[in-house]
Amino acid sequence: MIDVYVLDVPEFHPLIEASRGVAEVTIDGPQQGYWRISAPTELRFNRKAMKMKPAVWYGIFTGGLNGEIAEWGRDEVRVIGTNRPL
């Protein structure tokens, strides 16, 4: 299972909006100021689709990431599950 934690502030809201309605992706929160986006095997984010500026995009997982970054680019990020301890 992959979990991405997102601080409930305007600059990171695009992560939540982009994850709504995506197959197998669940969104929980905000609880104590954090949303949690979860998926069983893979999560993808696209910068341009989220209309995110690069300076914020390069910190999109600053809320916390339980997963492993498989692809990391200027416009596309892919996260996969991992059993590594946090």
Added chain:
Amino acid sequence: MASESPGRREDASSGKSFDEVYAYDATGSLAGMTHAGADGVQLALSGVDHTARPTWKLNETVEFYRDILGLPLVHAITARGWGPPGHHDFLHFFFDAGNGATIAFFYYIGSDRPAKYEPESHHFYMATHTAWAVDTEDDLIRWKETLERRGVKVSPYTKHEIIESIYFNDPNGYPLEITRKLRDVERIDEVDARLTLDAAMQVEAECRARAEKMPDIEAVWRRKAKLVDDYRRAG
């Protein structure tokens, strides 16, 4: 009430060495220090008075800050040496940066700029910078467009999480930033900052114990996930 009356405070100018005058300690050790929470004394600051850097370009520095940026030159000190031995004669001068803050320079007479003070095109060097505040988006645009009309090379706008900034350099190569707040800092920003730094400090300590460098930010993000999960559950 202060425990030392002004007339009885020790005066730095009587110091006999550089280390004594500037309380310089090259070790950076925290051994023997106690935490703010332990003594019940709440200290507070009220913003920046001044920042200061050395310059070996007196004319260009005054022309840039006073005449091109238009910051008033509001104070200047001149002195023959200063306390400890080996100190150059100098000028120390201050430009008004608004809200009671100034940016200041030292010009050490008869000295050459050491190689390590040469400007570098590297993020380590750029990390030491001065960021001035403006109130509105219009103010930021006005600064960028006006400085460009005056011939200053200014970066594009960068929107960070809670500020938007422009960047440029002074004739010494010192990086300058003008920024506006995109929103106020909220309570959850403080909580998040604490959890981020807790995660990073844990990872740093564990890496040090293994005589390793921190591998990447992903290590911090992964630890942060654990701390945020704990924090959410505790709530």
